[in-house]
Each structure stands twice: as structure tokens, then as C-alpha cells.
Amino acid sequence: MIGGHLGNKSIRDISWLLKIPRSTVSGIITKWKQLGTTATQPLSGRPRHMTGRGQRMLKRTVRRSHQLSAESIAKDLQTWCGLQMSPTTVRRELRGMGFHGRAAASKPSITKCNAKRWMPWCKARATSGL
Template sequence: MQTASTNIGDRMGRSQELSDSKRGPVIGGHLCNKSIRDISWLLNIPRSTVSGIITKWKQLGTTATQPPSGRPCHMTERGQCMLKRTACRNRQLSAESIAKDLQTWCGLQI
């Protein structure tokens, strides 16, 4: 009989992502009417992770990792942020020097 490890070092860390090979058995256990606690114990995964996988599967129909939400970073937006940051940090800079920095940093023609 295999027992679950209680050593904290053996459990999944916060920064690690659960592999597809462990997400499948979570859904399989859920479809076999196993409790979240039982699935967590059998696979040695935190209960919150098991619950999150099941919730995601119910809502999206998949357990695959989704791309992050939020505004994508475009070159012009980066240039605008860089321009604003440079101008606010050193108000003594001339427009020519800021334009030169912007050209070298973003590749934008001004």
C-alpha cells in the first residue's frame, strides 16, 4: 500500500505548475465521484489545487493552461511608457535627447 507523503518539501510549490499527467487523474477521480479530499490525498496535491482544476474543467471544459489575461504589450505602448518615465525622471532633458533614447530603445522613428 502506498501512503501519501506529508513532507512539505515533497509537495508542489507555489510557483510550479501542475503537469497535464496529473490534471487528467484529478478529473477522472471527480468523474468517479471521489471527494476532493480523497483525490488530494491519492495524488499528493493540495485540496485547493484539486478544487481549482475541477472548477476550471466545469467552466471551460478543459484543464489546459490558458494565456494570461490583460493588455498585451506592444512596441508603441512600451515606447509611450518609456517616454513618460524618462520625461518625469529628468525634466532637464531636451526633446532631441529623449527622441534619440526612444529611437535606440524601441526602434521608433521620430
């Protein structure tokens, strides 16, 4: 594209030769004029707080013990890796990794006595169609 532009070809001719949209050719030539390169630039915005290494440490910590609170995990990461982060950041990263703070509902233990006691109710429910 740039070679065609330097060879005094029009944007329409370049797009027709390369079979790509004129807007793409125009954008790339404009970028080349302003920046001197056609390579993609890094994204703007605030960098992530945790690197890949920190995320691996966090995942390893949570897999070892599921009962730890976010506060204790943040303290552990600070002592082991030197990562200074808040419990809110730890929770956000864990949710991003697929860990969610959900506990199973407590269910009554079903002993033989409880099973006999519940049997009539289960039979009645099965016959009523519920």
C-alpha cells in the first residue's frame, strides 16, 4: 500500500489492485503519514494490576484452600510475591478467572429414620403429578 502511495497511485487504484476497501487503504496511509509506521500501536488505558505470574499465584492459592477470604489472600500475595493489592482487586480477578463465592445450600441429613418419615410424602407427590 505504502509503495503504491509513494508511486503516485490513487487510493482508489490501490484498493482496486489489492481488493480491499478504500477506507482501509486511506486509514493505513494516514497512519503511515502521522506515525511513520503501519504497525498496530499498544492500546491506551490503565494497565492491568495483576500480571500473568500474579494470576497464576492467585489461582494456585485459591485451589489449595477454597475457604480463604479475599483479605487473607491479598495478604498472602503481598508476603509471597510482593504484590500490593486490595481485597476488591482479588475478588475481581477471581471472578474473571471463573471462581465465584457461592456455597452449597445446607440440606438435612437423610438417615434411615428420616427416609421412612418422608416416604409417604414422596409417594403422594409422585402420584399427584407434582
